[in-house]
Amino acid sequence: MRNQVSFKVYGEYALFTDPVTKMGGEKMTYQVPTYQALKGITESIYWKPSITYYVDEVRIVNPIQMESKGIRPMKYNDSSASDLAYYTYLKQPCYEVKVHFEFNQYRPDLKQDWNEHKHFQILKRAIKVGGRRDIFLGTRECQGYVEPVDFGESEGFYDHYGELHFGTMVHGLSYPDETGKDELAVRLWQPIMENGVIHFLRPETCELIRPLKSMQMKPFTFNEIESVDQLTEVLEGEE
Amino acid sequence: MSWLYDLYQTYEANQDLVGKPIRTSWGKEIVLLPVAHAYQNAQIEVRVTPQGEFYEAKVIPKEDAPTVIPVTIESAGRTSKPTPHGIHDGLQYVAGDFESYGGIYKKGNNSYETYMGNLREWCQSPEAHPKVQAIFTYLEKGTLISDLVEERVLLAKDHQIIPKWKKELEAEFGEKPEIFSVLAGDQFSTFVRFSVYDAEIITDEVWQDLSVIESYVQYYSQNLPEAGLDYVTGQQLPITENHPSKVRYGGDMAKIISGNDLQNFTFRGRFSDKNQVAMISYEASQKAHNALKWLVGKQGFILDGRVFLVWGKTQLAVPSPEESSMDVFANLFPEETKVVTADTTAQQFAELFQQAMRGYQKDLTRDAPIYIMILDAATPGRMGILYYRSIQHVDYFKRFEQWHQTCFWRHTYGSKNKQRYTFWGAPALRDIAEAVYGARGNETLVKNTVEQLFPCVIDGRMIPKNIVQSLLKRASNPVGMENWEWQKTLSIACAVMNKHFNFKKGERNVALDKNETDRSYLFGRMLAVADKLEEDALAANGKLGSRQTNAIRYMNAFSMHPETTWKIIQQNLIPYQSRLWGNGKKFQDILKEIGNKFEISQYNDEHLNGKYLLGYYSQKYELENKKDKTEE
Numbered sequence: 089m090r091n092q093v094s095f096k097v098y099g100e101y102a103l104f105t106d107p108v109t110k111m112g113g114e115k116m117t118y119q120v121p122t123y124q125a126l127k128g129i130t131e132s133i134y135w136k137p138s139i140t141y142y143v144d145e146v147r148i149v150n151p152i153q154m155e156s157k158g159i160r161p162m163k164y165n166d167s168s169a170s171d172l173a174y175y176t177y178l179k180q181p182c183y184e185v186k187v188h189f190e191f192n193q194y195r196p197d198l199k200q201d202w203n204e205h206k207h208f209q210i211l212k213r214a215i216k217v218g219g220r221r222d223i224f225l226g227t228r229e230c231q232g233y234v235e236p237v238d239f240g241e242s243e244g245f246y247d248h249y250g251e252l253h254f255g256t257m258v259h260g261l262s263y264p265d266e267t268g269k270d271e272l273a274v275r276l277w278q279p280i281m282e283n284g285v286i287h288f289l290r291p292e293t294c295e296l297i298r299p300l301k302s303m304q305m306k307p308f309t310f311n312e313i314e315s316v317d318q319l320t321e322v323l324e325g326e327e
Numbered sequence: 328m329s330w331l332y333d334l335y336q337t338y339e340a341n342q343d344l345v346g347k348p349i350r351t352s353w354g355k356e357i358v359l360l361p362v363a364h365a366y367q368n369a370q371i372e373v374r375v376t377p378q379g380e381f382y383e384a385k386v387i388p389k390e391d392a393p394t395v396i397p398v399t400i401e402s403a404g405r406t407s408k409p410t411p412h413g414i415h416d417g418l419q420y421v422a423g424d425f426e427s428y429g430g431i432y433k434k435g436n437n438s439y440e441t442y443m444g445n446l447r448e449w450c451q452s453p454e455a456h457p458k459v460q461a462i463f464t465y466l467e468k469g470t471l472i473s474d475l476v477e478e479r480v481l482l483a484k485d486h487q488i489i490p491k492w493k494k495e496l497e498a499e500f501g502e503k504p505e506i507f508s509v510l511a512g513d514q515f516s517t518f519v520r521f522s523v524y525d526a527e528i529i530t531d532e533v534w535q536d537l538s539v540i541e542s543y544v545q546y547y548s549q550n551l552p553e554a555g556l557d558y559v560t561g562q563q564l565p566i567t568e569n570h571p572s573k574v575r576y577g578g579d580m581a582k583i584i585s586g587n588d589l590q591n592f593t594f595r596g597r598f599s600d601k602n603q604v605a606m607i608s609y610e611a612s613q614k615a616h617n618a619l620k621w622l623v624g625k626q627g628f629i630l631d632g633r634v635f636l637v638w639g640k641t642q643l644a645v646p647s648p649e650e651s652s653m654d655v656f657a658n659l660f661p662e663e664t665k666v667v668t669a670d671t672t673a674q675q676f677a678e679l680f681q682q683a684m685r686g687y688q689k690d691l692t693r694d695a696p697i698y699i700m701i702l703d704a705a706t707p708g709r710m711g712i713l714y715y716r717s718i719q720h721v722d723y724f725k726r727f728e729q730w731h732q733t734c735f736w737r738h739t740y741g742s743k744n745k746q747r748y749t750f751w752g753a754p755a756l757r758d759i760a761e762a763v764y765g766a767r768g769n770e771t772l773v774k775n776t777v778e779q780l781f782p783c784v785i786d787g788r789m790i791p792k793n794i795v796q797s798l799l800k801r802a803s804n805p806v807g808m809e810n811w812e813w814q815k816t817l818s819i820a821c822a823v824m825n826k827h828f829n830f831k832k833g834e835r836n837v838a839l840d841k842n843e844t845d846r847s848y849l850f851g852r853m854l855a856v857a858d859k860l861e862e863d864a865l866a867a868n869g870k871l872g873s874r875q876t877n878a879i880r881y882m883n884a885f886s887m888h889p890e891t892t893w894k895i896i897q898q899n900l901i902p903y904q905s906r907l908w909g910n911g912k913k914f915q916d917i918l919k920e921i922g923n924k925f926e927i928s929q930y931n932d933e934h935l936n937g938k939y940l941l942g943y944y945s946q947k948y949e950l951e952n953k954k955d956k957t958e959e
Contacts, residue, residue, distance in 0.1 A: 107605035108331060108558060111586030113593035114711030118329075153786060156713035156778070158705060164591040174703060174711030255332035256561040261597070272597075276561055298556045300603045 091208050092144065092188035095215045096237035097129055101155070101177040102225030107258060113161070116176040117226065119152050120281065121183060123288050124260030125226055130187050132221040133234055134214035137308050138198035139189040139207055140266055147184040147285045151245040155179045181225060184239050194268045200310060212236075246284030254279050259294050264305040266291070272303040330715045331559045331607070333640070333698055334615035337622070340640050346395070346537050349625070357624040358395055360617040361540045362610060363547045365403050366577065368392040369415060369520040370509045371480055373471070377457065379464025382524045384478045386505040393577075394520050394534045397543040399445075400552070400609060404569040409433055411442035413449070413543055414459060415520040415534065422519075423469020428476075429487040430515055443467065449546050456542040458523040458533050471519070480506060481514060488514050557608035559615070564608035568601070571616040574702070574710060575623055575634055581704035583712065584612070623702075630757065630777060631770035633703040633713070639720065642690055645697050648784035649777065652731045652752025653741055656680055676751040677732060688724055697723040699785060701778055713778060716785060723785070730784040733829070736822035737837045737948070740815035754819045756780045762819040763797045766812065795827045799937045803886040805879045821944050824937030839945040841920075846929040850889045851942025852921050854878050857896050858943075859950045860914045864903035886939065890932040 102117065104125050109116040126143045135141075156176040163169040189211070191202045214220050215236050223232040246252070259275040267273070276296035279286050328336075341359060348358045360366070369392055374382040397413025409432070411420045419425050419432060420442035432438055443466065449455060450463045465471075472488070475481040482489050482496075482504050489496065490513035492503055510517060522533045533539055551565035570584040586594060586601035594604045628635040628649050637647045646655045656679070701714035734753040741748050754762075760776035761768060782788045802820035805813040821837075824830065843849070858878035865871045877899045878885075885892040904911040 106329065108329075108584055108607060109712065111594050111601045111604045112582065112584060112709050113586075113588060114583075114705075114709050116330075116712045116715070151786065152716075153782060154714050154716065155782075156701070156711065172705040173709070174705050174713055176711065176713055176715070253328050255328035256558055257329065258558075274603075276556065276558065278561060296556060296561050298606075301599065 089144070089188050091190070091204060092186060093208075093211055093215060094184060094186045094237050094239040095130075095133070096149075096182065096184050096235045097126075097223060097225070097232050098149075098180075098182035099223075099225045099230055099232040101179060101230045102181040102232070103175060103177050103230050104226040113171065114173050114175070115227075117154065117178050118257060119178070119254055120148060120257075120279070120286060121146060121181075121226065122258050122260060123291070124258070126183070126185050126187070127260065129223055129225070129232065129234070130185070132223050133219035134207075134211045136198075136201060136207065136313070137265070137306075138192055138195055138201040140192045141187050141189050142290060143185065143187050143288050145186040145239070145285055145287050147240060147244060148246055148281065149182040149184060149242060149244045149284070150180050153179040177230065178225075184237050184242075186239050192265065194265055194305070195308070198308065198310060198313075201313065201315070206316060240285075244284045246281065249281075249283055252281040254281070256296075259289065260291060262291060262297070264303050270302055270304055271299050272301055273297050273299045328717060329559070330698075330700065330712060331611065331615050333696075333717060334618045335559060335611050337638065337640050337643075337698075338614035338618035341618070341643070346535075346540050348535075351625060355624065356393065357621060359621040360395060362544055362613040362617070363397060363399070363413075364395050364540065364543075364617075365398045365571070366393050366573070367396045367412075367415070367518060368577075369394045369396075369518045370506065371475065371517055371519045372522060373475070373519055374522050374524040375461055375465040377461050377523055377525050379461045379467075381465060381470075381474045384475055384480045386480055386509055387520075389509055392509070395540075396520070396534060397540070397547070399547065399550075400567050400569050403571060409436045409438040409441070411438060411445055413547075414446070414462060414539075416442060416518070418472070418515055418517045418519060421466060421521075422471040423466065424472045427486070428472045428483060439469075449543070452546050452549075454542050454546040456539050458530075458536065458539055459542070461523050462521045462533070479504070481517070482506065490514055551609055555606045555608075557611055558605045559607055559611035562608070564610055566606045567609040567612055570607070570612050571620075574616065574620055575627075575629065575632065579704075580707055581710035582708065583616075583702070583710045585709055630774045633701065633774040633778070635777065635781070636700045636702070637697065639691065639695055639697050641692070641695060645720075645723075646684075646687070646727065648699070648727065648730070648781055649756045651738075651741075651750070651755035651758065652676075652680060653738075653748075653750040654755060655731070656683060656750075656752075677735075680731060680752065681728065684724055684728055688720065691720050695720050699781070701781065703774075714781065718785065726785060726787045729787060730826075734790075734822050734826040736818050736825055736944075738815075738818045738822070740811070740818065754822055756784070758815070759794070759798075759819055759823060762801065762816045763794055765801065765808075790823055790827055795823060795937060798823050799886070799940070802940055804883045806875065806883070817940065817944060820937070820940050824940055828936075828938055828941075830938060830941060837945055837948055839949040843942070844924050844926065845938055845942075846925065846933075847935040847938040848942035849921050849924055850885070850893075850935055851939030851944075852946040853893065853918060854882065854885055854896075854939070855943045855946035855950065856914055856917050856921070857900055859947060860900060860907070860911070861903050863910065864906045867906060886935045888932045889935055889939075890930060 103115060104118040104121050105115045106118050123143050126146055127141050130141045154176050156174050159173045159175045160170050161173060163171060189207065215234060219234045223234050224230050225232040256276055256278055259277040262273040262275060264270050275291060275294040277289055277294050344359045345361050346358060348356045350356055369387055371384060372387050373384045376382050394415060396415045399410065401410040402412045419430055420438045423439055425439060446463050450460045472481060476483045482500065492507040506514065520534055530536065553566065554563045555566040557564045557566070570582055572582045573579050574581065574583060584607065594601055598604050622636055622638050623634055626636070626638065626644055628647060635647065635649055637645050639645050646658065696717045697720050699714065699716045700712065702710055703713055704710040731753045735751065737749060737751055738754060739747065739749045741750055756777045757773070759780060760773045763776055764772050776794060779791055779794065783790050798820045802816050808816065858876050861876040861878060862871060865873065877896055881892050881896055
C-alpha cells in the first residue's frame with residue numbers, strides 16, 4: 089500500500105480504558121488497543137493537519153496479561169482531596185502496527201502541503217528516532233517506545249493461536265475534520281484477532297456509529313504552519 | 328471477549344437455571360436471578376385467598392428471609408426517594424392504612440398510591456397473572472396493617488404502630504413479639520412478601536412461581552426506557568443508567584459500573600456527560616450482573632472482600648487456581664479422597680491427579696473458554712475489576728496441571744474430619760501467602776499476594792522474587808513459630824523453592840538426591856543430620872520435645888553464614904554423639920559422605936539459597952523413614 093509504514097510500540101504497562109469502567113473511575117483496560125489509540129500513537133510520532141492516518145493492522149506480540157494497581161488519584165477540583173481506586177493495566181504490551189496516511193480531503197485549504205514523498209520520508213525518520221512527541225499507551229502514565237520494525241518478523245505469542253474474539257469494542261472517535269460533519273461520534277465494532285493480528289476496518293466502513301455531541305472543526309490557515317522550505321531557509325540561512 | 332459480554336453469555340447459556348434455587352455445599356441458597364428481579368430480606372409473609380381475602384400472616388425466620396422480588400430500574404437502586412418494587416415491598420408501599428397507623432411518608436409522596444398505580448397497570452395489562460390480581464384485590468382494601476395487628480404479627484397501641492420494642496411494654500403485651508427479633512430497623516421498615524393460598528391446588532409461592540416471574544418480565548419489558556446503541560451487544564436496545572450493586576454479598580454497595588462524579592474528571596474531558604462515555608442495555612446489564620452475583624455466591628473465593636472467581640460458560644464449576652492439589656483432587660474425585668489420605672506415593676498421587684484432570688476435561692467441548700476474574704473495592708461505592716482473562720480450557724488445564732506438578736512437595740498439614748493426611752503437590756495460594764507473612768499477616772497483604780500468585784498458575788509465570796525471599800527467611804526461622812506452623816511453612820517453602828529453582832526437573836518426589844553437589848543443598852543436608860542426631864540423643868534420654876535442637880535454633884544464622892555456624896553446631900553435637908554410642912557413627916559417616924561432595928571452593932560462608940531447605944527436608948525425611956523401617 090502507498091505511504092505505508094510499520095513500527096513497533098511497547099512499554100511496561102498500557103491502559104486502553106474500557107469505557108464501561110471509565111464512568112465510575114475504576115478503570116480497567118481493554119485486552120487490545122483500539123484503533124483510536126494506535127492512531128493517536130502514530131500522530132505522536134509525526135503529524136500534520138493535512139494528513140490523516142489509517143491504521144491497517146496491529147499484531148499483538150506478547151501474551152495479553154493484566155495487573156492491577158491501587159491508585160490514589162487526586163480530585164481535579166480539590167487538590168487537597170484524593171480518591172482511592174483500582175486501575176487494571178495490561179502488562180508488558182508489545183505491538184506491531186501497520187499504518188498508512190492519506191491526505192485529508194476535508195482540508196482542501198491545506199492542499200499546498202500535499203506532498204506525499206516529503207511526509208513519507210519525515211514519518212520514516214520520525215519512527216527511527218522514536219517519535220516526535222511522547223508516546224503513551226492508552227493513558228498518560230503508561231509510557232511507550234517506538235521503533236521501526238519488519239511487520240510480522242519476530243516471534244509472537246499468538247502466531248498459531250487461531251481466532252480470538254473480543255466482543256463489542258470502541259473502534260474510535262470520529263472528529264469533525266475527518267468526517268466533514270459538525271459532530272463528535274463514536275464508532276464501535278467487533279474485532280477478531282487471527283493468529284495475533286487484528287485487521288482494522290476503515291472508520292467510514294464501521295456500521296455501529298453513535299453521534300455524541302456537536303463539535304466544530306478546528307480552523308487552521310496555511311500561514312500558521314511552518315513549511316519545510318521555510319525551515320530550511322532558517323536553518324541554512326544561519327550559516 | 329469483554330468481561331461484560333462473557334458474563335452475559337454465561338447467563339444465556341444457563342437460561343434453564345433461572346429462578347431455580349440451588350444450595351451451595353455450605354447450605355446457602357442461591358438463585359440465578361431473572362431479569363428485573365433482585366434479592367431482598369422479608370420479615371412478614373402475608374397469604375391471601377384467590378378471591379383476594381386475607382388468609383393468614385406470619386413472621387419469617389431469618390434463615391428463610393431472602394426473597395426474589397420483582398423490581399424496576401429505579402426501585403432496584405432506590406435510596407431515599409420512594410420508588411415502589413413490583414409486588415413485595417415495605418410497609419409504607421403496600422399498606423393502605425399506613426398513615427392512619429402513624430406512618431409518615433417521606434418527601435410528601437404517597438408511596439402506597441404510586442405502588443398501587445404500578446400494580447394496577449400490571450394487573451390490567453395482557454400479561455397479568457391471577458395470583459398477582461388476587462394480591463392486588465386484597466391490597467386495594469387498604470386494611471393490611473389492621474389485619475396484621477389483629478393477627479398479632481405487628482404490634483400497635485391505640486391504633487398507632489409501636490416503632491421499637493421496649494422493656495416497659497412487657498407488662499401490657501407480654502413477651503417480646505417475634506417481629507422485633509427479625510427486624511433491623513423499626514416496625515415501619517418491615518418488608519412484606521405475599522403469597523396466594525388456595526385450598527384446592529397447591530402451587531409455588533408467589534416469589535418462586537416461574538409463571539409470575541415470567542409475567543413480570545414480559546410486562547416490564549414494555550415499560551423500558553428508550554433504545555440506544557448497547558456497548559455490550561452492539562445492538563439497539565433499551566438503555567439503563569442504573570446498574571445493580573450487591574455483587575459480592577447482600578449488603579455490598581459497591582458497583583462495577585457507576586458514574587456520578589460530575590465535578591472531577593473521572594470521565595469528563597472529551598465527554599461532558601457520562602452517557603457519552605458508554606451506554607449499556609438494561610438486558611445486558613441485568614443478565615451480566617445476575618450471572619456474576621450467582622457465580623460469586625456459588626463458587627467465588629472471597630478473601631478480605633476480594634473475590635477470586637473462575638468459571639466456564641457451560642460447565643460452570645472449574646478447578647480454581649487458588650486451590651491446593653488436595654482440594655482440587657477432593658473436588659474432582661470425592662470418592663477417591665480416601666485413597667490419597669492413605670499411603671499413596673508421590674508418583675501415584677501425580678498420576679491420579681492427572682487422571683482426574685483428564686476425566687474432567689472430557690466433559691468440556693473443544694474450545695470452551697475458562698474465565699478468571701478478580702474483583703475488589705477500594706472505596707465502599709465502587710468496585711474495580713483487578714484481573715480478567717478468558718483462556719481456552721486446553722491451555723488453562725495445561726498450565727494448571729503444570730503448576731501442580733512443578734510447585735510440588737510433600738505436605739502433612741492438611742486435616743479433614745480431624746484426620747491428618749499427607750498429600751503431594753502444590754499448596755493452596757492462600758496457604759502460600761500466609762506462610763510468607765505468618766498467620767498474623769495483614770489480610771490486605773495476604774490477598775495481594777494471592778492475586779500476585781494467580782498469574783503464576785494461569786500464565787505459568789515465575790513466582791515473584793519477593794515471595795520466594797520472604798518465604799526462605801520465614802522458613803529459616805523455626806524459633807519464632809510453633810512446631811506445627813513451622814512444619815507447614817517448611818513444606819510450603821520447599822514447594823515454592825522447588826518451583827522457583829526448577830530443581831528436580833520433572834521428578835515428582837521428595838527423595839534425597841545423593842548425587843547433588845549444589846552447596847546449598849549439601850549444607851541443608853548437613854543441618855538435617857545434626858538435627859536428627861540431637862533428636863535421637865534426646866529421645867534416648869526421654870527428653871525429646873522438651874526443647875528445640877541446636878540445629879533448629881541456629882537455623883537462621885546457618886542460612887546466612889553456613890560455614891561459621893556449622894562450626895558451632897558441630898561443637899555442640901559432640902556430647903550428644905557420645906551419648907548415642909555406636910549409633911553416632913552412622914551420622915558421622917553421613918556427614919563425611921556429604922562433606923566429600925563439596926567442591927572445596929564452595930565450602931564457604933556465603934548465604935544459602937532456597938535449595939538448602941530442600942536438602943534439609945529430603946535428608947531429614949530419609950533419616951526418619953529409615954528409622955521406621957528398622958523398627959518394623
